[in-house]
Amino acid sequence: MKTATGRMPCPALIPTVARRTGRAGCGSMLGVLMMIGAVMTGSLAQGETAKPGHSERMAGERMAGKNECHLVDGEAGIVTHVIDGDTLVLDNTLEVRLVGMQAPKLPLGRPGFVAWPLSSEAKAKLETLALGNAAQLRYGGTRRDRYNRALAHVTILPEDGEPIWIQQAMLAEGLARVYSFADNRQCVGALLNVEREARNSGLGLWRDPYYAIRPAADPALATRHDVYDLVEGSVISVGERGPIAYLDFGRDWSTDFTAVLTTEAITAFAEAGIAVETLRGQRVRLRGWIERHGGPSMRVTHPEQLELLDQW
Secondary structure, three states, rough: OOOOOOOOOOHHHHHHHHHOOOOOOOOHHHHHHHHHHHHHHHHHHHHHHHHHOOOHHOOEEEEEOOOOOEEEEEEEEEEEEEEEOOOEEEEOOOOOEEOOOEOOOOOOOOOOOOOOOOOOHHHHHHHHHHHOOEEEEHHHHHOOOOOOOOEEEEEEEOOOOOEEEHHHHHHHHOOEEEEEOOOOOOOOOHHHHHHHHHHHHOOHHHOOHHOOEOOEEEHHHHHHHEEEEEEEOOOOEEEOOOOOOOOOOOOOOOOOEEEEEEEHHHHHHOOOOOOHHHOOOEEEEEEEEEEOEEEEEEOOHHHHHEEEEOOO
């Protein structure tokens, strides 16, 4: 529908961003929002590293999930506060957890919590990118966590310059790792490509031994309870007990590393075209929290936690 001036009316979101940024004009803001979508899907030049393709094939790695990146627009506002390297606050008081990535953690008042290496650097980088700038939230899964934080991909709209996909920018600097959930799996493939580039270049946290990829046979895994780790190894056997599947990386489950797949994970793997039993003999990389059930273990709830290695 056209207005009396013959122009198409602006979508409701555009005047909101225009007021807060001082930018005027429906056409210019619509162009900015179209650019946001392009950044998310990796079609802009600055997003080339986020596109599944050459770098992924050269690395010989393939994510087990579907590699989709479908997002819808959410709230917009000005970033007024940065809590840590993956959490910020908008001027409408909405606290936003940057979904799809995890930055090194700060104590944030938690008794006995020791700051992870580079946690202050990650917070400082997010402040540089976001603080005082307009932000557009985009959603690809569950929108709120138990703390009522928004779980969103965030694009920053600087006064001068191109839109910045925050998740991509933090991963590209080596100041975050890819971190997904069963109910928030969009764009993981694109983000893994960015993480891989930073890791191969030894940027940021990838220079620190704390974040090294651990061999599944590493005895030190037994000491890393409640630590988020990346673990690589060959699956020796695949077992099932009721609705649960186990990927064994050694002969003794009481001491060796094991991945535990939930019923939901088994179903999701099947939907992605992977039967869990075919993982036997495969070399894989897993990411998740280290637990202790006999030997060290990791709970796998969705395929994006697993990368198949040596695929080409």
